[in-house]
Amino acid sequence: MNVEPWLTKGLLKSCKRKNKLYRDFVRYRTKATEMKYKIYKNKLTSLIRQAKKDHYNLRLKESIGDMKRTWRILNSVIRSRSQHARYPDFFTNGDKILRDKAEVVNELNSFFVNIGPSLAKSLETQTNEAGKIQGGSKILQSMFLGDVSENEVLTIVRKSKNKTSTDCDGIDMMIVKKTIDYVVKPFTYICNLSVQSGTFPEKMKTAKVIPIFKNGDRHKFDNYRPISVLSQFSKVLEKWFVQKLDNFIEKENLLSESQYGFRSHKSTSLALLELNEELSSAIEKKQYTVGLFIDLKKAFDTIDHSILLSKLRDYGIRGIAHDWLSSYLTNRNQFVQLDDEISDSLEITHGVPQGSVLGPKLFILYINDICDVSKVLQFILFADDTNIFCSGNDLEIIIQNMVCEMSKLKKWFNDNKLFLNWNKTKFMVFGNRKTNDLVTLSIDGFLIDRVNEVRFLGVLLDHKLTWKSHIKYIKQKISKSIGILNKVKGFLEITTLQTLYYSFIFPYLTYCIEVWGNTYKTNTNPLFLLQKKVLRILHKANPREHTNKYFVLSKIMKFKDLVNLKILLIMFKARNNLLPTNLQRFFVLIPKNDKSRKKPEFKRIFVRTTLKQMCISIYGVTLWNNLDDELKKCATTDQFKKMYKDKMLKSYDLVS
Template identity: 30%
Template sequence: MDNYRPISKLSVLAKIFESLVSDQLKDFLIVNNILIPFQSGFRKGYSTITAATKVVDDIVSAIDCKESCAALFIHLSKAFDTVDHAILLKRLSKIGMSDNAIERFKNYLSSRYQCVTCEGIKSGEAELMVGVPQGSILGPLLFTIYINDICTNVDVAAHLYADDTIIYSTARSPYEALNKLQDAFTVLQKNLLKLKLVLNSKKTKFMLFTHSRNVQDLPQIITLYNQKIERVSCYNYLGFLLDEKLTFNPHVDKLVKKLRVKLRFYYGNKACFNLKARKELVAATFLSVVDYGDILYMHAAKSVLRSLDSVYHSALRFVTKAEYFTHHCSLYSLSGWPPLSIRRQHHWLIFIYKAVLGLLPSYILVFSFVENNRYNLRSNNSILFTTPAVKSEFGKIAFRYNAPSTWNALQKQLKISTIIPLNDFKLYVAETFS
């Protein structure tokens, strides 16, 4: 019964109304600067990609400085279903909502009932006293407000994406990093108790990122109830399988296995699709999976990325109906799709340019772009940025180094002297790297 939760039946009209209210609420949160900077859920310009980029950048930079980083991935039990209505309404009042608006939200949350149907037998109805409606538009946004300050007095780095929370500490030694993390975890748990949210200690995990070989007899991470948190070597964070060496090799291996399942479906049903349908199918269900977060896993070993190329070529053979021994260059030409390395390069350059334009969160912008314009250099009519020093080759995969370094190399070809619209830049990149 651990995963027993209600399914909300919401009318189409209610969802339309919720969408309008959600837009107003988002504007209110932006104008009044309510949400903490490191909450990336349900905000324009924020995404799982920006959140993961920030976290990975911090970890890489710590290791490059010969420090250790201990990270704790928080998992809450039925987070959306345990929101206390009274506490939520108080929080809405605290952020400056009018009494009239709060009364409307109170009405939205109240008078919801649940029942159970089993083998055609329906139970009696019981009123829902907690939780935000599952599948609603307003629910996730209200939950974001509810947990906005759970990291108050948590003296380590933290990042939130809705109910996905990570806290991480850096220090000169693994022992010190874990002790700092434990102290922060204790504070966080007390904050969760105040909100009546329940920590799932079995699904909460911690990882240690370090170059130190002295990793024996390290302290355990424990809960307030003396439950030990398991240390893992890999963790699926926001769809990215992070490994303790940040090679991203396990992530790509898992991705390849997932794509092979899709390939079996494609070839098993190939008689059902014409050329247009095959291309649309692969674009929607294959490329979308490959493209997700490729600016992070692009740092995986070349041998591992070649296995991804192999399944991509199989997908192209399905689309084009080419023979098995058709060269991959011919597959690119027949399908009109570029190699995956080019796709990753396009996505990476566009991500960097969004940072240049200020279209990404502030925690991305501080990486040598907008806020450091006084260091900008102009030579040969090209906009350049300073590249921060790193102490190792590993440090070069950090966004704060890799982004300006890539940009400056790009400028040798593009020589952009003034900021141009994003769509023009996309066209520029597509024409230059095709």
């Protein structure tokens, strides 16, 4: 018999006692036996409920920081089916049905390995432009590596995340952390041999691939994503190399300002802020903007190694550094593991290593010169997420420019073995004025799908910049989480429920909130109402009860104050000239010699439209200029966040 883990021997004994009292009541049917049974049953129910609550609180506290484990515990509470169900009994690859597990893993490995080469082979390169950087400029300086020190290795290992996924040797990062003090000397020696000879260790080139189901039919290979786990020691050596590469990239200013992916001090929110500023500025000028959202199919997998190495040489990565990267990319192999079944190893001939630290950096260098293909279009990139837009007064001319420039881009994609997925590429016309519904965009015979909303960098963007679709999406996500909180609130303490708020609600509520959060109050008010509903659940309060005191007790800021804080943090960076150039240009600081205590720090620009007034370049400036001097004097963003939060919580306390 399966016994619930919170039922102790004492509670089980009490359950038997309760059952005996019930039998006595049924047998004698007296008032005394009925009262004795009911009192005992109610007391036991209360004890079991408390035991269950203590059990789950302890398990959830132990799982803090491990989201997968947290979800498993929650699923056991609400009795929902796990999202990670077992693999099916058979798979299909095209018309082929596979039942034998050994055959499945080998076919699956072959399927994953051949995705990149198959796509690259389908692209015709009509010229010998492949490998040449657009613009033709070469970096004169060369990258220098130097030696690897034991302190560098120790620092990299200690800063690595405590992941428990094991590599092909059965090693996880926790094991590396526990043993690094004993092996740091020989490992550093190996790293230096690798760097000095320009050779990446062969034993570190094997990846273990775990197929993860995405969606759709569980039997089809197409519906599985390969998750690669590389050698743990390989990651340490890669991180050391990436540090040197990043320093060289920044020193030589190699990357386009339009690239926001995998770069320090850049993020999805900053990319979206630039896009929002550009689109709203065009609307302010009564212009149209056509945005093209390009989908590249398996972009990381189709990269041609010879083209990449040629570009790296032109970027100044020559000599030993170039040899090391060439060795790093070649003779790599992988095997697939499905439960306990392991496939044969196969060589990987295309793409950058999945799951690697270095792979994303190599990709953004590979795609970097796309921004030089056109002098007419503007680009916003986040790794392979590509947005191209063009503004003007005449929509017909904009479309003509798009067609002309996209023909050049299509050729660049073909030359660089990147597969442009026309079926998933969308275009949108932005502007307040009525646009012709018959406007179409056709590039080299491909009719691009016109939409009124598109998901870009995790945010739903609509053609009127109202953010209604994105807010609706967030409401759905939060409502689902509220349902979970309602089911588990009886078993969990307030502190544990609050942890769940920060795990499952707060990320949706605040992701890129500085971009979309300052829209019309009528659009965002439902989110604030949901936030208040969550606070009442956390504190088991009456549905109509005022929530100010609960915001204070939980130390949680209200929605609008979360928006303002995120916007003010951007303004803090703008004031200290810490924003990317493409964003910093939207903010004009008043020269210091013109300043006085009464004068603002940022110049405020008069704008016509409400849409532009809600942008960070206008609203953020007003917010900062009206800020307390005490907050403006904060030396760091962490200090600013703490002081601002304290001020907001005090203001709620005063109201309540």
